[in-house]
Amino acid sequence: MKYKTLLLFAIIVSASWYTKSKTSELQDLGIINISGSSIKTRFNIPEGFSRILQDSSSFGYYLQKLPLKKQGNKVLYYDKTTKDKENVYISVVAMDIDPVDLQQCADAVMRLRGEYLYKAKKYEQIHFNYISDGKPRYFKAFAKGNYSYQNFRKYMREVFSYANTASLLGELTPVSNFKDMKVGDVLIQKGHPYGHAVIVVDMAENTKTKQKMYMLAQSYMPAQETQILLNPNSTLSSPWYKLEEGVIQTPEWTFNSKDLRRFK
Numbered sequence: 683m684k685y686k687t688l689l690l691f692a693i694i695v696s697a698s699w700y701t702k703s704k705t706s707e708l709q710d711l712g713i714i715n716i717s718g719s720s721i722k723t724r725f726n727i728p729e730g731f732s733r734i735l736q737d738s739s740s741f742g743y744y745l746q747k748l749p750l751k752k753q754g755n756k757v758l759y760y761d762k763t764t765k766d767k768e769n770v771y772i773s774v775v776a777m778d779i780d781p782v783d784l785q786q787c788a789d790a791v792m793r794l795r796g797e798y799l800y801k802a803k804k805y806e807q808i809h810f811n812y813i814s815d816g817k818p819r820y821f822k823a824f825a826k827g828n829y830s831y832q833n834f835r836k837y838m839r840e841v842f843s844y845a846n847t848a849s850l851l852g853e854l855t856p857v858s859n860f861k862d863m864k865v866g867d868v869l870i871q872k873g874h875p876y877g878h879a880v881i882v883v884d885m886a887e888n889t890k891t892k893q894k895m896y897m898l899a900q901s902y903m904p905a906q907e908t909q910i911l912l913n914p915n916s917t918l919s920s921p922w923y924k925l926e927e928g929v930i931q932t933p934e935w936t937f938n939s940k941d942l943r944r945f946k
Contacts, residue, residue, distance in 0.1 A: 704772060704912070705753055708920070714772070716753040721884050721897070721910065722746045724753070724773060728895060728919055731886040734865070741945070742865030744798040745883040748899075749776040750910070760785070760905040770933040771909035772921050775899065780835075783905045784842040788850045788879045790901030790908045791868055793838060795945060796821070800834050808834075810841045813849040847877030854943030860927045863896060867944050869930065869937040876903070878935040880911065886922065894925035902934055 708714035718724030727733050736742035751774040757765035758774075760783050765771075777793070779785045785793060792810050799808045800821075808821035824837045851872045857863065863882060870879040884897040898911045898921075913920035914933050923930070930937040 704769075707917070708772065713920070713922075714753070719749060720746070721748050721750065721773075724750055725884065725897065725910075725921065727886040728922055730890065731888050731893075731895060734885040734887055734894075736865055739802070740866075741795065741798050744801070745794065745865055745881070745899075748794075748883065750774065751776045757907045757909045765906055765909075767933075769912055769914060772912050773910040775908040775910070777908060779905060779907055780839060782839075784839060785901055785905045786842075786903050787901050788845065788847040788870070788877070789842040789905070790899075791870075791879050791881045792841060792845065792850060794881060794899075794908070796834070796838055796841075800831070805829055808837075810845050811849040811853045812844040813846050814844065816849065816852055818853070819844075846872075847879050848872040850879060851877070851943065853946075855946055856940075857942040857944050860939035860942055861894070861925060863894070863925060863942060864944065865896075867942055869898070869932075869941045870943055871935075871937065871941055878902075878937075880932060880935070880937075883910070885925075895919065895922040896925055897921055898923065898932060900932070900934075 705714060705716065713726055715724055715726060736746055753773060755774050757771060759765060760779055760781055796808055806822050809818040811818050821834065821837050825833055847870060851870050854868060857867060865882050865885050867882045868879055871877045880898045880900040882896050883899045885894060887894045899908050900911055901908050910921055911932055913923050915931055927939040930939065
C-alpha cells in the first residue's frame, strides 16, 4: 500500500513538472503568454502569421474569447480528480461542468455552441439532435418561457444524456474543402462503439504564403473540463496545427481532413 501511494505521488509530481516544463518551453518560443486570460490573449500567433479576425457577433469570436483557467491548472474530471496525462493539453477552459459523467467529447462541442447561442439570446437556434430518432430537440420548447441560465443548463444535461458523436455528426454540414476551415468547425468521427470530436477555437494565416494554422479544444472520456490541445507532431508550433489535408494526429485521437464539419 505504501509503495502504491508513493508511486501515485511520483506520477502526480512528474505530471506537474511536465506541465510546467511545457509551459516554460512555449514561453521561450514566444507562443504562450501565461498572464493571458483567454485563448486570444494567452496564445501568441506564430512568427509571420496574423490571427484571423472574427466578426464580434460570430461563434468564432466567442471561441477566441473563451476564458481560461490560470496557466498550470490541470483538467478536472467530473468527480474533481485531475487528468495527469502528459502531452495532451496546455490550458483549461474556465467553464464548470456538472458532477456527473455526461459532458464528454461531443457534449463539450454542443455545450460551447449552446453557450454561445444562449449568451446571444438566440434561444430559437438552440437545438441538438437525439440519437434515438435523429431529430432535433429545441431549447425554446423545453424552456416553456423559462429562459433562465439554470433552465438552460438543465436542457443541456438532457441533451448530453440523449445525444452523442453520431447524432452530432448527423446535424453538422460537411466542409468540402478542408482549406476553407473556419473557427467553430468540428473534426468528428462517430466510431464503433465510440467516436470523438474536437473543435477549432482559433486560426491564423501567414500574410505572405497564405498558409493557415489552427488550434483545437476537446473534452474526453470520462467527462472532463474542456482543454486546449497540444500538437504532438510539432514542438515548435504547438498548440498550433498546420492546415494540411490528410491525417490529423491529436494527442488522443486520429482524424482525417475529410472529418471536418460545420454548424449550419
